[in-house]
Amino acid sequence: MSERWDVLIIGAGNAGICAAITAAEAGCSVLVLEAAPRDMRGGNTRHTRNLRAMHDEPTDVLTDSYSFEEYFEDLMRVTKGVTNETLASITLRQSDDLTQWLVARGVRFQPALSGTLNLGRTNAFFLGGGRAMLNALCRHAESLGVTIHYDTPVAALTIDDGFCHGVELSGSDTDIVPQIITAKKIITTAGGFEADLDWLAEGWGDAAKNFLVRGTPYNKGVVLRSLLDQGAKMVGELDQCHAVAIDARAPKYDGGIASRIDGVPFGLVLNKHAERFYDEGEDFWPKRYAIWGRLVATQPDQIAYAILDADGVKRFMPSVFTPITNDTIEGLAKQIDLAPQATRNSVEAFNAACPKGPIDQSILDGKATNGLSPEKTNWSAPVIKPPFYGFPLRPGITFTYMGVEVNENAQILMQNGTPTANLYAAGEIMAGNILGQGYLAGIGMTIGGVFGRIAGQAAARSLNKVGLVE
Ligand SMILES: Cc1cc2nc3c(=O)[nH]c(=O)nc-3n(C[C@H](O)[C@H](O)[C@H](O)COP(=O)(O)OP(=O)(O)OC[C@H]3O[C@@H](n4cnc5c(N)ncnc54)[C@H](O)[C@@H]3O)c2cc1C
Incomplete structure (x- = not known):
């Protein structure tokens, strides 16, 4: 791990692996650090069933059509307008080719669902659920040369004036690997802080001790906390979440x-x-x-x-x-x-x-x-x-919304509104840009897939790696 990587990704869920694949396809050397052991990989992603995608005509996995306008209206209704409309529009528009992109990288979907859930038009269901989806993406990423280290929690980032010098490791493996990993570009995809009940208590009071966490115990917000402590701009409210x-x-x-x-x-x-x-x-x-x-x-x-x-x-x-x-x-x-x-x-x-x-x-x-x-x-x-x-x-609790603010290139913004030089975010850690409150079934995975790809692409482009990036 001591080599200087082009792109370092923290967190191997949907957002992280989509970013890793995109950057690797463009020709970057990519290292992914994941806190969980390999058999528990996939964060909250492995619990998922579907993603929500716009489409103007029936596809192989979605019926009828679900226009940008209808999707946007649905989002505005559930969030009551508490959303960054530019980033929301990007998410919805770029969901258009997301299922095809995933299929081309080994993910399989079920035929469109019928029945009382009435989601066959709007939501595409992963065959075998989120775990199978994530396994397929990891396989593809590794075939592109992406290195994934499990059991390797990141303890902190070292940020100086909007530039990240590297990340500090914690945990059992730190004696056999360097304590500091450096990379030219760093993409944070380490989820929200839903598994840290003490942090939840800052928004919910003592009630938080009685919350059950539906997903991974590893999303404790360590990376988010480190970003916020070092001047990254916060987005969303402390007590906003899906529960x-x-x-x-x-x-x-x-x-x-x-x-x-x-x-x-x-x-x-x-x-x-x-x-x-x-x-x-x-x-x-x-x-x-x-x-x-x-x-x-x-x-x-x-x-x-x-x-x-x-x-x-x-x-x-x-x-x-x-x-x-x-x-x-x-x-x-x-x-x-x-x-x-x-x-x-x-x-x-x-x-x-x-x-x-x-x-x-x-x-x-x-x-x-x-x-x-x-x-x-x-x-x-x-x-x-x-x-x-x-x-x-x-x-x-499913996941929290408070996170870091990003721009349309998935670059993390500092408190003064300027983009960081080499730090990006995708997935739950920045979902609050789009989900100020409320929820639309399947949009969690869409935000991760779309912004994972944007982050991977933006990082590669800034390194003048063009590879397969369109
Ligand atoms: C039960 C359940 C069902 C859901 N169903 C759906 C659904 O059907 N459709 C949908 O759209 N959304 C669903 N969601 C929400 C969805 O899971 C998330 O929106 C999505 O998975 C987020 O992807 P992500 O990559 O940002 O985070 P994750 O998939 O959670 O990945 C984050 C990764 O970062 C790792 N990590 C955390 N901290 C560190 C650290 N310090 N160092 C290194 N690694 C770290 C974690 O171990 C994890 O692997 C569901 C959530 C749950 C809990």
């Missing part, structure tokens, strides 16, 4: 998508005082699931319970955990540690407020509760048919 309600029995880290609880719209949700606190039927689940992490995070002790009956439990895809079951509401309440009488009162009040007749989950059916606070506005069916089911819910 969903997941089964409270999920592991502290790396539970992935299988621990998500999708049953909220088909029952009622109580906090630890056995009180309802939000409209469970506000909108279709794909549009609403991402607010429930935040909602549970603001409840006492960051715990809540979804309660369903024998009919409700059949209406959604089960999670990996067996639900807690009992033939009576009081019995269920005891099992999940809620006060039995208070739970019965809340369920009875809910049942009494439900309209008559069946619900239709394929539409926003307007079957709203009557006279209940908070109201449930769709799919209000009484919870009356035993056995009853309980799912304990915790906030599951």
Whole structure:
């Protein structure tokens, strides 16, 4: 590792490997440093299923069309306009050829999805999920001569007046490798800080200790902290993130998508005082699931319970955990540690407020509760048919948005707004430029893929390496 590399990349997830491939194709020597061991490689990327791409006509993996304008409108709606419109436009426009680019480098996609998720038009699904996708990209990168060192966490960057001299290593391998690695260009793709609960607590207070981290334990924001401490310009708010309600029995880290609880719209949700606190039927689940992490995070002790009956439990895809079951509401309440009488009162009040007749989950059916606070506005069916089911819910953090500000070449900006001389960022570490708040399913991987390629290209171009770069 002591040679002077053209391009050094920190973090071997989607963004890092897309950057590595692009720089290597242009003729750069590329070293990737990855904190995780090889068998745990891929950061949050290995948990993913899809990416969102614009297209003006059907492709081999996406149906119909999804125009730039529609994508942009969707993004503006979820972020409520808190986005850098220039960088957002670049992301959306350059998503156009992303699936073909990945396929040409060994990634395989499923045929367009049909079914209730309704994502076949907008989201392309990786065959074998994010792990298979990442494995294919790593294989391709290595075939181009990219060197990847695992078990090699970067502890800090040495930045002087916007120029990065090198990176300092930490961890078990430091005695056999040089402590400082130098490179002409450095691309930071080391994810957000979602796995550092102390840092999360700076935005969330004590509530953060009860968060479960859905993805990798390695995204602790060490590289982000080092950049910010040395004058890189911050973007985004400390407490903005993607967080969903997941089964409270999920592991502290790396539970992935299988621990998500999708049953909220088909029952009622109580906090630890056995009180309802939000409209469970506000909108279709794909549009609403991402607010429930935040909602549970603001409840006492960051715990809540979804309660369903024998009919409700059949209406959604089960999670990996067996639900807690009992033939009576009081019995269920005891099992999940809620006060039995208070739970019965809340369920009875809910049942009494439900309209008559069946619900239709394929539409926003307007079957709203009557006279209940908070109201449930769709799919209000009484919870009356035993056995009853309980799912304990915790906030599951997916990834954080606060990061470093970049320009359209993925160059990191300093606090005075000038671009750094040789530092770039892509992926979660700069996602807050585009995601000020809210989320659009599949855009995380799009941001990483698009800005990974931009960073790799910009680094190569500034070294006068042109290779295959178009
Ligand atoms: C359960 C789950 C499901 C998801 N599903 C989707 C989905 O279907 N579609 C979608 O678009 N997004 C999804 N996301 C979000 C998506 O995972 C991220 O947006 C994307 O993977 C980010 O890519 P990245 O390369 O920036 O980060 P990562 O893939 O997390 O890679 C960062 C890498 O940096 C390494 N690293 C961290 N610190 C250091 C250090 N100090 N030194 C060296 N290396 C370091 C990490 O080990 C990691 O390998 C999901 C996330 C989770 C958790």
